[in-house]
Amino acid sequence: MKVGFLGPIGSFTYTASLTAFPQADLVPVESITDLIKAYENMLVDYAVVPVENSIEGSVHQTVDYLFHQGNITAVAELVLPIKQQLMASGLDKDIERVYSHPQALAQSKKFLDENYPHAALEITESTAYAARYVAENPDDNIAAIAPSLSAETYGLDIIANDIQEIEDNNTRFWVLGTKVPNLTLTSKEKKVSIALTLADNQPGALYQALKIFAERKLDLTKIESRPLKTVLGEYFFLLDFLDNGSDLSSIFSDIEANGTTVKLFGTYEVYYL
Ligand SMILES: O=C(O)C(=O)C[C@]1(C(=O)O)C=C[C@@H](O)C=C1
Structure with missing residues (x-):
């Protein structure tokens, strides 16, 4: 069984997908829109997409696509606690640019305003993509906001822990599919x-x-x-x-x-x- 997720490995969507579908063949897709299209084109059996965060509200890319295009159904909902970490290649960087998904940047805005008021914010398709990019450019004065799994996956150092504005931060994900999946969760x-x-x-x-x-x-x-x-x-x-x-x-x-x-x-x- 193939389950599409917003890649690469290490994103929050990856963790949600892996927890719900530990046995499946997890397929990374580069953007939320491409992920839903991959599902529509039957390249995957299910797609796990973020729909709403408790701090930032609806993920517009997801809800707008589902409203405007076709008849795609949600067959399960996964709610994942979200902890944002600031990470870079090395701990002593003079950070000039911070990369992440818009939801993660928004959830961490208060921390960034207080600690990195002059850093430019750069948008990526996912948090894990930002982490991978930062790891691929170790000489630049850049950092990513991503889950700790991304720091582990791409060998980055965590500069600041749990920087999301509110401690209790959760994101809802929908499993898009035609059949209700048989999950070993309660x-x-x-x-x-x-x-x-x-x-x-x-x-x-x-x-x-x-x-x-x-x-x-x-x-x-x-x-x-x-x-x-x-x-x-x-x-x-x-x-x-x-x-x-x-x-x-x-x-x-x-x-x-x-x-x-x-x-x-x-x-x-x-x-x-
Ligand atoms: O970038 C990721 O890691 C995602 O899985 C996407 C996403 C989102 O779209 O809301 C998922 C959870 C967090 O709220 C931040 C980003």
Whole structure:
């Protein structure tokens, strides 16, 4: 079985994938978009993609792609604790540039502002990619923000530990697939994720949709708006709720009765790693 992850080895997505699929053939892919495309093109059986971080919010590349392209379903959710480390080739570097994934740079912004206010921030497709790049250029005054596994993998020294803004930092990953995977992990809860697109300019449309969740006593765990990318001021809404066994098609037809469109991302067990 092939499981695609945001590579290279040492990224947070790698750890999430390895923990959930210890026996699988793990396939590194260079960007989140290419990873989802690899899944769509059936180059892998599952793809593990980051969807949301507790400090920085949704991973836009993932949620926007899943909303705008095709019908790709999440069949499991993995929640991984995230600890960011600052690393370089040697401990005595005068750091001029810091490389990482935008989510990791944002999670560590407070530390960087306080300790490296003049360092330029450089974006990479993943934290592990940043670590590998820093290791490949040992003479440059550069550092990476990445997991400790990346420091081990690429032979870098950790300059500062746990630099994320808030100690309790977690990222949700979705396992994209067609079949529910048989994981040897214990699930804590079951959730449903959907996107709503409201009828144009209809006063109370969002209220009408949300009312259905209140009436049916469905526990919403997330609501967020994202631009539809059509014109300024048009949005879709991402909603997650706990699956309490209610019939989803009857919930969705109630919502759609008011002209709102429902897109189902998936119904999935949530595993805390
Ligand atoms: O760059 C990585 O290591 C990833 O796995 C990506 C990613 C993300 O996209 O949010 C995953 C977890 C962390 O929040 C930071 C980066």
